Amino acid sequence: MNGQTILVTGAAGFIGSHSAEALIDLGYKVVGVDNFCDFYDRSWKEMNLKSVGPGIDVEEIDITDGAAIDRLVGKAKPVAILHLAAMAGVRPSIEQPAYYARVNVEGTTHLLQAAVKHKVKKFLFASSSSVYGNMSKVPFQEEDAGYEPVSPYAATKRAGELLCYTFWHLYKMPTFCLRFFTVYGPRQRPDLAIHKFTRLITRGEPVPFFGDGTTSRDYTFVEDTVSGIMKALEHCDRYRVYNLGGSDPVTLKDLVEELQRAIGKTAILDKRPSQPGDVERTFADLTRASSEIGYKPSVSLAEGLKRFVEWFKQYGHLYKLPGEQSAEKPTVA
Structure with missing residues (x-):
């Protein structure tokens, strides 16, 4: 090899x-x-x-x-x-x-x-x-x-x-x-929900919250x-x-609550209608992946978010999306 x-x-x-x-x-x-x-x-x-x-x-x-x-x-x-x-x-x-x-x-x-x-x-x-x-x-x-x-x-x-x-x-x-x-963790793209929400909650800015919070995703570290x-x-x-996948779906409402705990700050929600193209849920059956290739996820959402927030505190504030103010460039992560 x-x-x-x-x-x-x-x-x-x-x-x-x-x-x-x-x-x-x-x-x-x-x-x-x-x-x-x-x-x-x-x-x-x-x-x-x-x-x-x-x-x-x-x-x-x-x-x-x-x-x-x-x-x-x-x-x-x-x-x-x-x-x-x-x-x-x-x-x-x-x-x-x-x-x-x-x-x-x-x-x-x-x-x-x-x-x-x-x-x-x-x-x-x-x-x-x-x-x-x-x-x-x-x-x-x-x-x-x-x-x-x-x-x-x-x-x-x-x-x-x-x-x-x-x-x-x-x-x-x-x-x-x-x-x-729905993969997340250190280096996650800044446009994806967990990174974007973390950035906005940390800055005290409104978090776009689509639908009624009952849509769910199978988050995977x-x-x-x-x-x-x-x-x-x-x-x-x-x-x-x-x-x-993680085979443990979490609603949007519960994700935001878990993120608030990891960050130690309350989110300001900007409630909006559901978005076209978004699915209502994802939920992976891992029977085949487990039995045939030995795949078994081990990182819980709480642990994964904790690790992501630790990374974000070091590097995430450097990121600039169009229309945002931070203009520093990243160095290493």
């Missing part, structure tokens, strides 16, 4: 940088791909990479550039590809559906083509719990039928899974699709998600879909 190369797309991102760290700790050489898009400040992605430390070589490439992806895979000769790069976010995908389709579907196709051409042995695709849509049956099981994604983002992730199956059918390249369930990714890499030997 030592010295083998893994190609990680989206390596400068939240899950990507944590995954790269874990792979390096396991003795792999990591070649990263990231286009450093302006979805959020580039300096944060650069900080993520500094946190990874030595052992990662990152190429600035857009995954929609098929020729560049082909050249890189041919040059790096990875034994596996961990494909995390994507345009993320439900609400932005409603505003830019064609762009999301281009990056998430076309980009994934380029990577699958290059993987087959250059005889990559394993392919791991980052999917999402959003593919389940508003299914009434819970918890969500991988074999559930009738997915009806309710956002362009969710539809692109389901399309990616179908493409992965097609390439498995045609070329028998072992491929696992990993459905992530990043350490648990990365553990699942590593186990998937070890066991990847066919086409298979796995839920990587």
